[in-house]
Amino acid sequence: MAAKEQKLKHVAIICDGNRRWARAHKLEAVLGHRKAVDEVFEPLIDTAIEQGIEFLTFWVFSTENWKRDGQEVSALLALFRELLTRQIEQLHKKGIKLQIIGDLSKFDQDIQEKVKRGLELTEENKKITVVFALNYGGRDELVRAANKILQAGKSEVTAEEFEGYLDTAGTPDPDLIIRTGGEQRLSGFLPWQSVYAELVFPEFYFPEFTPKKFEALLAEFRHRNRRFGK
Template identity: 40%
Template sequence: MNLNKTPLHVAIIMDGNGRWAKKRNLPRIFGHKAGMNAVEKIVPYAAKKGIKYLSLFAFSTENWLRPKEEVEGLMEILSEFIDKEFNKIMENNIKIVVSGRLEQIPEIPRTKLLNLMEKSEKNRGMVLNLALSYGGRSEIVDAVNKIIKSDIKEVQEDSFVKYLYNPEIPDVDLLIRTSGEMRISNFMLWRLAYAELYFTDVLWPDFNEEEFDKALNDYANRSRRFGMTDEQIERGDI
């Protein structure tokens, strides 16, 4: 468990792109493009702040139900992001991993993702975990199916984790959700068990370094007990 004032693992539900566009009488896709600009700011800033793992909820399993034009636009933005940020990711020593059912992603962005993952595999800086075609329940179901296929009869919590997507990624310390919504929306259900939750009314395209610092400062002022008392934490009974 992480008791440090700087979270080891930050996860973000990047919400509000559509509302950002609607406020400006623009098509939703413009909000998603603006949201990608926010990603380009926050990723290197998180690495600079000493975050070791950053998980971004980029596209959920439920998002496939959105209008075809919007889904296709999102996949195009994903491709453009990889092309545009490839060199920056390598220069900043960031390792890219993907959580989710990658086989459902269209061929062009999927091929680019696989190439980026391969090229950045040996990078030793921050790990950027992109949740794509991802659902928390789907992750648990996929883990159970892996266990069944392995002929394992019994698992414990620590062994179950080995079957999750990217099992080397630790539990989430801080979850940030933008746009004022106060729910976790099927995101990283297993790893959020003891996460600190931070909700802000700021729409994702407007989320910047200053807003990120607000979330980190709020986290630093919280007491994390993991089911124990303050006295036990102070004594180090962990």
């Protein structure tokens, strides 16, 4: 009997390997990030829409990334500003809803304002929800959720209530998590939400992630047998 094809609602991608791709091509690290912004995000989003995926998450900046070289961090922040202007306009024209997870309070005020504008601009869009994880860390998210619960004056909550305090409240858990670059770990990505996610760790770097490669990973997922602990 043929395996039942798995439904795929939410795909999350750990965008790893930008710097290694740049080094392999004897380029500055920022050019790996630039290629991702200019050539990778939008084609993957278009492919997700074609494949009927409802939520697509990109982890693009972790709480640990602040420890990188100051020049690289500054270049990344400049790319975020661009992503949150030019790219968001493109998303809106396509009917795509923007969502952000992570602690935005660490970013400069102008970036926070661009995020707010992007969220408001795309709030009513329905084609797909694209989530960018910015200054995101799994432990940080859990600690912030716990603090919100304490601030609400609660001493005990159910698992369902706890989910409402997470950055991802209202978003389905990922069915599939893809980490590019060959590293076989999640590095704290969505620790609460990833418990039943299928995981794949392709060797190629994120700047090399093409729609064809994405389609192949989605096809492989759909033939997996997911047991959800049963």
